[in-house]
Amino acid sequence: MRVIRGRGPDRVSDREITAAMLRETGETGEPAFRAWTPHRQIAFGRRDTRASRYDEAVAAAESSGFPALERSVGGRAVAYTGTTVAFASAVPLDDSRAGLDERYEAATTAVVRALRTLGVPARRGEPPKSYCPGDHSVQAGGKLCGLAQRVRKSSALVSGVVVVTDRDEIAEVLVPIYDAIDVPFDPESVGSVDTAGGPADPEAVCRALEDVFVDDATPRLEDASDLA
Numbered sequence: 552m553r554v555i556r557g558r559g560p561d562r563v564s565d566r567e568i569t570a571a572m573l574r575e576t577g578e579t580g581e582p583a584f585r586a587w588t589p590h591r592q593i594a595f596g597r598r599d600t601r602a603s604r605y606d607e608a609v610a611a612a613e614s615s616g617f618p619a620l621e622r623s624v625g626g627r628a629v630a631y632t633g634t635t636v637a638f639a640s641a642v643p644l645d646d647s648r649a650g651l652d653e654r655y656e657a658a659t660t661a662v663v664r665a666l667r668t669l670g671v672p673a674r675r676g677e678p679p680k681s682y683c684p685g686d687h688s689v690q691a692g693g694k695l696c697g698l699a700q701r702v703r704k705s706s707a708l709v710s711g712v713v714v715v716t717d718r719d720e721i722a723e724v725l726v727p728i729y730d731a732i733d734v735p736f737d738p739e740s741v742g743s744v745d746t747a748g749g750p751a752d753p754e755a756v757c758r759a760l761e762d763v764f765v766d767d768a769t770p771r772l773e774d775a776s777d778l779a
Contacts, residue, residue, distance in 0.1 A: 552768040553583035554761060559779035562590045562620055568778050569639050569708070576641035577706030584764045586638040586757040587775065589631045593617040593724070596626050596683075599732045608731035615724045626699065627683045628728050632717040636756045639710040640764050647704050655687045655700060658709040658764075662689050662696050665759040666713075669749040671695070680737035682725050683712075693718070693742020713760070716751040718743035 555572060559565035565587075572583045593612035599605060600621055608628065609619040617630060631637070640658060644650070659675055666673035666689065673695065677688035682697075689696040698711040714721060722738035729736035745751035761770075 552765055552770055553581055553773060554765060554770040555583065555585035555773045555775055555778065556587065556757075557775035558587045558589060559775055562592055562618065564779040565589060565775070566620070566622070568775050569710070571778070572639065573641045573701065573703065573706050573708040576643055577703055580643045582643065582768070583641040584639070584761065585775070586636060586760040588633060588635065588753045588757070589637050591617060591633045592620045592631050593728065594620050594622045594629050594631065596622060596628065598626070599628055602732040604731040604733070608728045611727040611731060612724065617724055623701075626685050626697070627734055628725065628732065629683050629697070629712050630721045630724055631712070632720055634716050634753050635721075636713040636715055636753050636760070637710065638713070638757075638760050638764070639708055641706055641708050643706050644702070644704075647702050647707070650707070651700065651702065654707060654709050655698060658698055658711070659687055659689065661763045662698070662711060662713070662760070665763040666691070666695065666744065666749065668759050668762075669744065669755060671744055671747045671749040673747070678737070678740040680735045681740040682729070682736060684734075691742055691747035693746070694740055695742045695744060695747065713756055714741065714743045715753045715756050716743055716745045718746055
């Protein structure tokens with residue numbers, strides 16, 4: 552299994568690394584995984600961009616020092632502070648019409664297991680009015696992680712975001728953003744690994760996720776800076 556560590560030199564190239572990972576898994580049949588800390592940003596979903604006050608949401612993000620980026624997968628706006636961990640697991644497919652729910656279940660279970668190894672009492676689900684609300688989430692004293700999935704003809708990507716620390720900053724910046732895109736949001740719904748009893752260490756979270764997702768596969772390590 553390919554295991555990619557680190558991030559690209561900028562937000563656009565970093566996103567392309569994950570897109571290429573998904574594409575190459577489909578071409579070669581080799582699964583791949585990466586867990587890393589993306590650059591500081593607010594990643595908006597497609598539905599966000601159709602909101603009548605989307606320009607206000609972007610302005611609110613950027614006035615707080617969060618560059619705005621639009622993503623093609625996932626739900627609503629998510630904040631990355633620089634300590635926030637993202638992960639992506641690419642798997643080859645024989646039939647793109649099968650296995651969607653099973654992949655979500657396996658990935659959610661893996662996130663719960665990884666966080667529990669760090670001392671976090673993680674469980675499935677999310678509080679009401681959470682950021683990026685969805686059916687596939689993990690919580691512990693607030694929402695810690697949300698998952699999304701992208702399916703192509705010969706590969707699928709299950710990805711997610713884990714709030715490690717900076718929960719107050721994330722909650723504060725998302726309040727005006729969610730108001731502008733007209734989505735209910737309770738800032739108290741934001742959790743983090745450190746406030747749930749785990750380490751305030753993004754690298755520790757990356758390695759815990761990597762250990763569980765890679766499991767007993769043989770990792771082939773690559774550096775993201777070499778792929779950008």
